[in-house]
Amino acid sequence: MSSNLANEPARVAEMFRKMVLIRSFEEAAGEAFHAGHVRGSVHQYIGQESIAVGVCANLREDDYLTSNHRGHGHSIAKGADPRAMMLELFGRVGGTSDGKGGSMHIADFSVGMLGANGVIADGCTMSVGAAQAIRLLGDDKIVVNFIGDGGINRGPFMEALNWAKVYELPVLFICENNQIAATTTTHLVTAGEGIAARAESFGMPATTIDGNDLFEVDRTVARVVAEIRTGGGPQLIQAMTYRLRGHFAHDEAGYRDLAEVEAALGREPIARTEAWLLENGMTADEITTLKAEADSEIIGYVEEAMNAPWPDGKLAFSDVQDVGAPSYPGADQ
Amino acid sequence: MTAMTYAEAARLALQEEMARDPKVWALGEDLGYEGGMAGQYDGLQAEFGSDRIVDTPISESTIMGAAVGAALAGTRPVAEMRFSDFAMCAVSELVNQAAKARYMFGGQARVPLVARMPIGIRGGIAAQHSQSPEAWYVHTPGLVVVTPSTAADNRGLLKSAIRCDDPVVYMEHKGLWGVVGEVDEDDEEPVPLGVAAKVCSGDDITIVSWAAQIGVAALAADALVEDGISAEVIDLRTLYPWDRDAVMNSAARTGRLLVVHEAVRIGGFGGEIASDVAETLGIPVARLGGERIPIPFSVPLEDAYKIKVDRIVARVRELVA
Ligand SMILES: Cc1ncc(C[n+]2csc(CCOP(=O)(O)OP(=O)(O)O)c2C)c(N)n1
Numbered sequence: 001m002s003s004n005l006a007n008e009p010a011r012v013a014e015m016f017r018k019m020v021l022i023r024s025f026e027e028a029a030g031e032a033f034h035a036g037h038v039r040g041s042v043h044q045y046i047g048q049e050s051i052a053v054g055v056c057a058n059l060r061e062d063d064y065l066t067s068n069h070r071g072h073g074h075s076i077a078k079g080a081d082p083r084a085m086m087l088e089l090f091g092r093v094g095g096t097s098d099g100k101g102g103s104m105h106i107a108d109f110s111v112g113m114l115g116a117n118g119v120i121a122d123g124c125t126m127s128v129g130a131a132q133a134i135r136l137l138g139d140d141k142i143v144v145n146f147i148g149d150g151g152i153n154r155g156p157f158m159e160a161l162n163w164a165k166v167y168e169l170p171v172l173f174i175c176e177n178n179q180i181a182a183t184t185t186t187h188l189v190t191a192g193e194g195i196a197a198r199a200e201s202f203g204m205p206a207t208t209i210d211g212n213d214l215f216e217v218d219r220t221v222a223r224v225v226a227e228i229r230t231g232g233g234p235q236l237i238q239a240m241t242y243r244l245r246g247h248f249a250h251d252e253a254g255y256r257d258l259a260e261v262e263a264a265l266g267r268e269p270i271a272r273t274e275a276w277l278l279e280n281g282m283t284a285d286e287i288t289t290l291k292a293e294a295d296s297e298i299i300g301y302v303e304e305a306m307n308a309p310w311p312d313g314k315l316a317f318s319d320v321q322d323v324g325a326p327s328y329p330g331a332d333q
Numbered sequence: 334m335t336a337m338t339y340a341e342a343a344r345l346a347l348q349e350e351m352a353r354d355p356k357v358w359a360l361g362e363d364l365g366y367e368g369g370m371a372g373q374y375d376g377l378q379a380e381f382g383s384d385r386i387v388d389t390p391i392s393e394s395t396i397m398g399a400a401v402g403a404a405l406a407g408t409r410p411v412a413e414m415r416f417s418d419f420a421m422c423a424v425s426e427l428v429n430q431a432a433k434a435r436y437m438f439g440g441q442a443r444v445p446l447v448a449r450m451p452i453g454i455r456g457g458i459a460a461q462h463s464q465s466p467e468a469w470y471v472h473t474p475g476l477v478v479v480t481p482s483t484a485a486d487n488r489g490l491l492k493s494a495i496r497c498d499d500p501v502v503y504m505e506h507k508g509l510w511g512v513v514g515e516v517d518e519d520d521e522e523p524v525p526l527g528v529a530a531k532v533c534s535g536d537d538i539t540i541v542s543w544a545a546q547i548g549v550a551a552l553a554a555d556a557l558v559e560d561g562i563s564a565e566v567i568d569l570r571t572l573y574p575w576d577r578d579a580v581m582n583s584a585a586r587t588g589r590l591l592v593v594h595e596a597v598r599i600g601g602f603g604g605e606i607a608s609d610v611a612e613t614l615g616i617p618v619a620r621l622g623g624e625r626i627p628i629p630f631s632v633p634l635e636d637a638y639k640i641k642v643d644r645i646v647a648r649v650r651e652l653v654a
Contacts, residue, residue, distance in 0.1 A: 039457025040630065091457075091631030099631030102459045118461030119419065120391050153390035154422070181391060183367040189390040255366045313637035316629045326625050329637070 009280050013290075015057055015214060016273050019049035020291050022073045023270060024298040025082050029072065029089055029103070032302060033249040038089045042103050045073030047212075047244030050269035051176055052077035054217025055144060058225045064112045064130045064143040066123035069104050070176075071116030074146050079111035086301040092308035099311045100319070112141075121151045124160035124173070131169035131234075142170040142228050150181020152195055161236070165202045168233035172224060173199070175236060176211060178243040183255050199236035211239025212269040215276075244268060334515040340371040342484035342516050343505065346491035347374070347411065349521060351381050354409065357495055360387040360396055361413025361449075370415055370451075371510035397423035397448065401430045404446040409495060417450035417504060418461050424469075431500040432475030444500045447491075452480070453545055453595055454635065455507040460627035463507075465544075465596035470502040471573045471605075477501040477526060478572040482547040484514030486570055489524025497526060506544040529576035531583075535565035537653050538589040541580055541606055543569045546595045546640065553645035560646075562653050572602055577609070584610050589652050590618040593645055598622025621648055 026044040033042045045052065048070075056077035059065070067074040076082050080096065088095030089103050096106050107115035114130065117123045127145035134141045151157055152175060164171045175195045179186055192198060196206035207224065209216045217239060224235050242264035246253035274287055317328040337345070351357045358381075359374065365388045368375035378386035389396050393414060400412035414420035420427070427448055434442040452465045470478045477499050481487040487505060494501040532551050542550040547568045554564040565583050569575055584590045590610045592603035598620055607618040621640050629635055 039632070041458060041462075091634075095631075097630075099634055100459075100627075100629045102457060102630030104461070105459060105630070118459070119422070150391045153392045155392070155394055181362075183363045184388060189388065310633045311631055313633050316626055316634040316637040317624065320626050328624075 009277070009282065011057075012214070012273065012277060012280070013282060015053050015218070016270075016277060017290055017294065018053045018077060019214070019270055019273065020294045021082065021297065022049045022052065022076050024291075024294045025076060025086070026072060028086070028298045028302050030245070030249045032089065037306060038103070039091070040102050040104070041069070042089070042249040043070040043247065044245050044249060045070055047264070047268050048176055048178065048241045049073055050214040050217055050273065051174065051211045051239045051241060052146075054214050055174055055221050057218060058221040059112075059144065060141070061111050063141050064114050064127070064134075066114050066127045066130065066143065066145045067116045068120065068123055068146055068148060068151065069116065069118060070148070071106055071146075072103070075106045075108060075113050075116065078108070078113045080106065080108035080113050082298065083301045083304070084108075086298070086305045087308055090305035090308065091310070092305055093311050094308060098315060100315070121147060121154035121156040123147065124151075125156045125163075127171050127173075128160045128163050128169060131164065131171045132167070134170060140229055142172060142225060144172045144174060146174050146176060148181060149175060149177040149179060149186045149190070149195065150184065152198065153190060158198070161199060161202045161204060161234075164234035165204045168231075170228050170231075171234040172221075172228055173234065173236040175238045176241055177238050178241045180243055182247045195238045196236065204234055204236055206236040206238060208238040208240065211241040212267050212272060214269060214273045242267065335518050336513050337484055337516050338510065339481075339484045339487050339505070339512050339514065340369075340373045340510045342488040342514070343373045343491055344375055344377070345516070345518070346488040347495070348377060348380070350492055350495045351377070351385060354495075356407065357409045357411070358385040358387065358403075359411040359413060360389050360399060362389055362391055362396075362415060364388055364413060369413065371507075373505075373510075374413070393419050393422035394426055397426035398430065400446045400448070401426055401434070401444060404431070404444045404500070405434065405442055409445050411447045411449055411495065414448065414450040416462050417452045417466055418464050420448065420450040421466070427470075427476075427500070427502070428473050432473050436475060443498050445498045447494045447501050447503050449503045449505070451507045452504045453506040453508050454628060454639065457630060457632075457635070459630040463628035465594070465623075467502075467504055467572055467596055468600060468602045471602050475500065476573065478504065479526065479570070480504045480506070480544040480572055481570065482506070482509065482544050482568050484512070485516045486524055486530070488516055489522070490526070490570060492521075492523035493526045496523060501526075504544065508545040524570070527571045527574040527576055529579040530568045530570055531579075532566035532568050533564070535563035535587065537562050537587055538564050538591060538649055539580065539583040539587045540564050540566045540591045540593060540645070540649070541569060541603075542566065542593045543572060544595065546593050549640065549642055550593055550645060552642045553649065556642060556646050557649055560650060562649060564649060575606065580606065580610065581613060584616060585614055588616050590616060591621065591645070591648060591652060592618075593621045593640055594623075595640065596622055597625050599625045617652055619648055619652055621645060
C-alpha cells in the first residue's frame, strides 16, 4: 500500500483507531445479539471498515450521509456516538432514537447522518433530494450515499443516478461491492459490465478501487469530494470489498466457499492498515494498546446498555406527527 | 395427521401445486439457497429447477410486474415479496396493473398471480419490517386478500390462492412461521377462499379476528370463561371476500361483536366489519386494533402497540356488562 498524503502516520493512526472501534462495536453487537440482549437484525460491517472510515475522513461534519441496512460503520465513521448507538441496539433510554428504531434505523442528524435504512436503495433517491435542498439553500455541502452491490438492481438506484446527473447534483454514490447480497452472488443476477459501467452510462464519472485499501479509499475520495464540492457534479465510487461475516448476525453463511473466505481474510483492511503502521513508526505495543482501548470503550457501552433503563411505553406515542398526534393509552378509542 | 409448522405447511402446499400444475412457478429474492426467510421454499428449487423457483435481483417492482406479465401470458406466478413492507416498492404493479387489467381490458385478461407478502410483528424488527397493511389491499377492487392463521390453513389457503384466477394478496404472519399445527397430508383439498372458521363456540359475544391475533383472541376467550362469559371466536381467514354470513349469523345469535386486529385500528378493516354488523343487526359492536403509530423497536414500546389478552378481556367485559 502506498500513500501520498501529508502528515501520514498520525492521520492514518486516527483512521485506524476508528476502524478498530467499528470492528469492536460490531463484534460486541454480534455477541450481544447471540446472548439475547439485542433483538431483530444486526447486519455487521466487519471487513468493510476502511470504506466508511476512508470516505468520512474526507467529509465535513455538515455534509450529509444516507445509509442502508448495514449502517453501523457508516454512522460511527460520520461521527455518531457509539455509546448512544449501543443503547439503541439494546432498545434503551439514551439510544440514538430512544429505542424506537434499533439497528437498522440509526441516525444522528447532528453530524449529518440522515439515517440507516431498512429498505434497499431508498437512500439513493433521498440523497438526491438532500442535494436538491443543498442547492436550494445555497450551501456547499455534499451528500454521500452508501449502497450495496445488490441494491443497484432496484429501480430507485437507476432513477437516482439519472436525476443526480441531469441536475449535476453534489452527490457521491459509494457502492460497497462485497459481491454478495444476502445469500445471492450478485453477479449472477446483475447484467452488464458492472456498477461503474452503469454509472458511466448516465455520463457519471465512476472510479473502481480496492475498498480494503484505506489509502486508496482516502486518496480517491479526497479527489472526488473536492471535484463534487466545487460543482463538478455527481460521481460514483465502486469500492471492492468482502463481507467477512454472514448477512446478519444469525446467518452462518454456510453457502460460502471457505477458500474464498480464507483468501478474503488475507485482504481484510484492519490487518493491512496495521502492517503499514508498523512499517511507519508505530510499535506493536502501541497497536495492542489502541485495540485494547477500543475494546474496553465498547465493553463499557455494552455494560452500560445492559443496565440502562427501558423506555416507558408512553414514548411509543411521541414523535409520530404534530397534526393529529396520537395520545397514550388509546385515548381516542 | 402430521404435526408441521406454518412454514412447512406452506412449503407443502406450493410443492403440491407445482407438481400438479406445470404452469405454477415462483419468483423472488433468495428462494433457492436460503429457501425463503422461513424455509417456506426449502428444497423446491432442487426439485423443480431454477426456471420454476426463480432467484431474482433485488427488484421488487419487476418481481411484481413480471408476475403480472407472466400471468397475462398464461402462467400462475407466485411473487414472493418477503415482507409486506417491501411489497410497497411494487404497489403500482399490484394495484394499478394486476388488480385492474381484467376490468380495463373488458374481460380479455386474467391475472392469476399470488402476491405473497408476510405481515406483522415478529419482535424487534421495527417500523419497516413489521407492518400489517391488509386494509390497503382490501380497499382495492380486483384483489382477493388472504390471511391464514394455522398450519392447515396455510396449506389449504395457499393452494386455493394459487388455483384462483384473480390476483390474490397472500399475507402470512411472520410471528406464526414456527407455530406447529396438525395437517392431514392425505387430504389435498384446498381450503376455500371466503369461508371463515369457527375457532371456539360461545353465546355471549362474537369475536372476529385473523392471522396471529387469532391466537390472542382464543386465549382471551379461555380467560373469559372465569367471568362466566362465553365468547365465540371467528377466524375470517379470507379478508376479501369476507365471510359475511358466518359473522352475521354468529353475531345475530350472541348479540354483540368485537373485531380485533393487529393492524392499525383507524382505517383498519375492523371498521368495515363492525359498521356492517351494526347497520345490519343493530347490535353493540366494538373494535380493537393497533394505535396509529409506526411499530417501534424496543420491547416496552412494541408492547405498547400490541393488543394483548388483557385488552381483549377488558373490552369484552365492558360490552357484556
Ligand atoms: C426493497 C428491499 N428489498 C429486500 C430487502 C431485504 N434485504 C435486506 S439486505 C439485502 C441484501 C442487500 O445486499 P447488498 O445491497 O449487496 O448489501 P450488503 O448486505 O451486501 O451490504 C436484502 C435483499 C430490503 N431490505 N429492501
